Amino acid sequence: MSEALNTLTKNQQTVLDILESAKEPLKAYAILFDTQKKGIKAPLQVYRALDKLIEIGKVHKIESKNSYIACKHKSCDAGTSTSFLICEMCDLVTELKKNVSSYFSKQSAEVNFSYSKHNLEIYGICSNCKRNN
Amino acid sequence: MSEALNTLTKNQQTVLDILESAKEPLKAYAILFDTQKKGIKAPLQVYRALDKLIEIGKVHKIESKNSYIACKHKSCDAGTSTSFLICEMCDLVTELKKNVSSYFSKQSAEVNFSYSKHNLEIYGICSNCKRNN
DNA sequence: AACGTAATGTTATAATATAACATATTTTAA
DNA sequence: TTAAAATATGTTATATTATAACATTACGTT
Secondary structure: OOHHHHOOOHHHHHHHHHHHHOOOOEEHHHHHHHHHHHOOOOHHHHHHHHHHHHHOOOEEEEHHHOEEEEOOOOOOOOOOOEEEEEEOOOOOEEEOOOOOHHHHHHHHHHOOOEEEEEEEEEEEEOHHHHHOO | OOHHHHOOOHHHHHHHHHHHHOOOOEEHHHHHHHHHHHOOOOHHHHHHHHHHHHHOOOEEEEHHHOEEEEOOOOOOOOOOOEEEEEEOOOOOEEEOOOOOHHHHHHHHHHOOOEEEEEEEEEEEEOHHHHHOO
16 A cells, blocks of 8 residues: 555655745755744654655655746656756746657757657746846 | 956866866866875865856856866857766766857756856766666 | 955864664564 | 664864955066
């Protein structure tokens, strides 16, 4: 009876809650700071929770920012491929919904490379900032 | 007479030499270790050289690996957009030559986001490793 | 030559992440 | 239902990656 599939532990839930209520990606030590009132005391507790959340696809890491963001999609179960739009003005990060994996798979195949997953970080100006500037 | 355009300083050249002769991306402290015989003594000297080399497009950073790689292209002057194929078996990293910026620009425009630059890291299996396994 | 800019050298420290180990909790399966 | 296995926790210490601050030096421009 593996109902453990979707069951998060206390620390994992605590970290996920913080990320889901955050408007921007958070850094690990910012998460630590925010969760200290909830019993998390050491960096490792945060990193371990993040590792698990990333593994099950609930959280993604923005590599170029060393930051973490909760996934808003229904099923990023794989916890693998990610595509982000990052606003250079307001730091807003949104996940690109459109599936671009097949495109990358084709591009890779052209040079005889077997695509497995990807991380894409697109920088630019979001619609909000365009309007206000 | 601004011939300084392509003139690298001693530290910059030292760091670039190491990266160009490396077969894989190198981490900053690995570069430091390798360049100590050439007079570079502190991390900051490496990071400053890297910053400049990245700025002028001679070097790229692989964000998901905290590693640096010399650019093999003629003109990555911009030092902005990068696309890599990273082998999960042998860690070989190659730059995707085909220009994918226009594709991203279109994808971004669909959600009213002004594309400026990107970083793409594709993981998979390189042709060599496919053949040998 | 004198000024402004960029690069250097050096020490210290900040920010990000993992190792190691003891303990506790949960899951699985005999 | 309980013992073994697997997973998560708590804690301290430390490794890894990167920047701050400041004094000095080299270099291009006028």
